[in-house]
Amino acid sequence: MPLISLQDVTKSFPPGRRGGDPVRAIDNVSLDIEAGEIYGIIGYSGAGKSTLVRLINALEKATSGTIIVDGHQVTNVPDRQLRKLRLDIGMIFQQFNLFNAKTVWNNVAYPLRVAGKSREEIQARVTELLDFVGLADKASNYPEQLSGGQKQRVGIARALATSPKILLADEATSALDPETTHEVLRLLRRVNEELGITIVVITHEMDVIQTLATKVAVMDGGRIVEQGDVFDVFSNPRQASSQRFVSTVVRGIPAxxxxxxxxxxxxxxxxxxxxxxxxxxxxxxxxxxxxxxxxxxxxxxxxxxxxxxxxxxxxxxxxxxxxxxxxxxxxxxxxxxxxxxx
Amino acid sequence: MDSVIDLSPELWVATYETLYIVGFSLFFGGLGGLLLGIGLYTTRAGSILGNSAVFGTLNIIVNIFRPIPFIIFLAAAQPLARAVTGTGIGNSAIIFTLSLAAAFGISRIVEQNLLTVQPGVIEAARSVGAGRLRIILTILIPEALGPLILGYTFIFVALVDMSAVAGYVGGGGLGNFAIQYGYRQFNPWVTWAAVIVIILLVQAVQFLGNVLARKALRR
The missing domain is CATH 3.30.70.260 (ACT domain)
Structure with missing residues (x-):
């Protein structure tokens, strides 16, 4: 059974103006993600990929369809249950979204406090995580004192705090320079390989998919137009939008x-x-x-x-x-x- | 000039009364304004308790009461002050009415400052499973603390200003002192003495507010 399964999922937002049509951000999407994969979802901005990833941890609620994560229904469940489920799903963001009023240490400790862990458990876990992301010496710094790459590593440590099975990465490298991007991608690869965490990567950069993902789905206009092994989609893209993405990193047939x-x-x-x-x-x-x-x-x-x-x-x-x-x-x-x- | 020296005991009493009125009003009004401001922020569409009916109602209530000049509000709210505090005159009635009026003003300042918190930071807290009350207490308020302190400092000054009309309903304070002994007795020296005390008071509080805000903002 897949770890994450979306069946005929649709998400509409209320119309921007009175009397307008509702905006269909996600249009009848079905998607299975197996445990251990690094699943890339690529699309231009506005394709619906950020909304799609937020359906998985129910930061956005689906309008219709079924979403099952690790055997649990995500759709139509009470808030209390969702909050518990979110402890099993870490998330990192394009703008890092660190808590600016808290130190690096307290940023990473926050999810553990939410989960009601004891002082000793928090102490041990935060130490371990800061070691893992290589920021043990920055524990008492505030986010504004860190570089972009360091901020994202804190974000990753925070997302991993409660030992989730799934990590959602929403354009996690889009605000970083190429070198830092590769440093963060390497860290994400380690998260997948050493900790066995399934990663869902949202991006508009084909390069990220190429270096990191094992599977890829191409989104366009709220739909998944093509999905499969990264190698298959890269070597033989079938849809026009997939071909455009592939052509950004693969010099193929001349235009x-x-x-x-x-x-x-x-x-x-x-x-x-x-x-x-x-x-x-x-x-x-x-x-x-x-x-x-x-x-x-x-x-x-x-x-x-x-x-x-x-x-x-x-x-x-x-x-x-x-x-x-x-x-x-x-x-x-x-x-x-x-x-x-x- | 001599009269200022003669009146100095009254001046100190008036200073104490201003601090007393403003202190309690800042506490009660500040608390009420904080709750109302959090209510406005959280019920706004797309926020953690997004509810357009509640937001609309709160918004209209604040818009109705906030612009009323305080001296008029003082008279209009007198029956309410009497019902709640047991008296329509004196410092207690002033504190009640001032707190009420200030709460509406403070709510807007709180709302504005909370709106400066990046929505993504709130989303990050939601993504780790934090509940709404926890987000408000452990993320929202700490993230906005620096500007909130400056906002409350601003409100302190506004309260000193508003409390000056306390004399009209039998309250005391520096405003009453200046009107009673200075203006009505054609003694500008006395008025100026009250002005100087107010300036010193405001400077001291603004300094304290700046120091605390700098500490919260770490810059």
Missing amino acids: PDELAALRERHAGRIVTFSFRDGDSSQASVFLELAAAGVEFELIYGGINDIRGRAFGHLTLALTGPGASIDAALASLAARTTVKELS
């Missing part, structure tokens, strides 16, 4: 304007070969082209690596006798994806 520019600089026929691991190797493709007497030049593309699996698109300019090129392409098409660009 029409890029193609026009390539044509000006390169003679011959322009063909894109797509490789996924398991397909025939690049070397055999190049060998076969050479054997057929076709000259080729690599003009666009790249090979990507996702968690040890490679895929990519290479665009070649081919010159030589037309018949030889046709024969070679026909033969290669049986073994790998070939697309002639016209």
Whole structure:
């Protein structure tokens, strides 16, 4: 049974003005997240992903549909029960949302006080957590004295305080510079691998999905338009919005304007070969082209690596006798994806 | 000038009475205003107790009572003061009416200062399972403490101002002293003596408020 399961979930907000239509932030979404996964949800701002993640810990209440987290219903349950459930779900935020009037120590201790832990338990747990995130020396500092990356690490320590099974990360790295982003992503990876915590990552940055997630769902207009293994979605995105996201990190097939520019600089026929691991190797493709007497030049593309699996698109300019090129392409098409660009 | 020296015992009594009236009014009005302000903040749409009917009602009540000039409010609320404190005149009646009037003003200051707390911080507290009352007491008020202290300092000064009309219903204090012995007896020296005491009082309290607020804000 999945750890988090959403069935036909819809969330509408009241209309912005009198007489308007209600705003459908989440439109009939079904989603299963297994224990131990790092599940990425990507979409542009306004796609509904922040609302979606808040349905999981019931900070927002679903209008219809069923949400089950760790075997417990989240929809239509009294507040008291929800508060208990939230102890099992940590959350971190884009703007960190630390308690500014409290020290780092008291920020991390807060959820434990809410959970009614004893003084000794709190002492031990906060020490352990600050060690884990590498901020033991900042215990008595206030949030305003910390850098962005340090703030987010406090946020992570606070979210993990009550030893939750699930961590929700709402654009957790979007306010950070690239280097700090990677530091936080590494920490999140450790949270997943060392502590076995299931992570749901909301982001608009494909880079975050690429380095962190195992599964991904692409959201557009309140719907999930595509979901699956990160490798599958990256190497073969089916929907237009998925393709746009993938193209931000994967140099794939050239866009029409890029193609026009390539044509000006390169003679011959322009063909894109797509490789996924398991397909025939690049070397055999190049060998076969050479054997057929076709000259080729690599003009666009790249090979990507996702968690040890490679895929990519290479665009070649081919010159030589037309018949030889046709024969070679026909033969290669049986073994790998070939697309002639016209 | 000599009359100021002659009247100095009365001046000290008046100073004491002003502190007495303002102190109690600040306590009761401050408490009432804090509750009313928290009520306004929490029932606003989208807040932790979002309830547009309650918010609308509170909002209208505050809007009706807050702008009434205090000297008029004092007269209008006299029957209520009599019913609650047993007397319509004197310092007790003044404290009651002043607390009531101040509560409406303070509620707006409290509401404004609470609104400066980032909604995300409240959301973070909700996400760790904190209940509403706990959020109000352990997150909302501490997060807004610095500006709240400055707000209450501002209110202290406003209360000194409002308490000056206490004499009209038989109350005492520096305002009454200045009118009775200074203005009505054509003795500007006496009036100025009261003014100077008020200035010193206000300076001292503002200084204290600034120190406390700086401590709360850590800057």
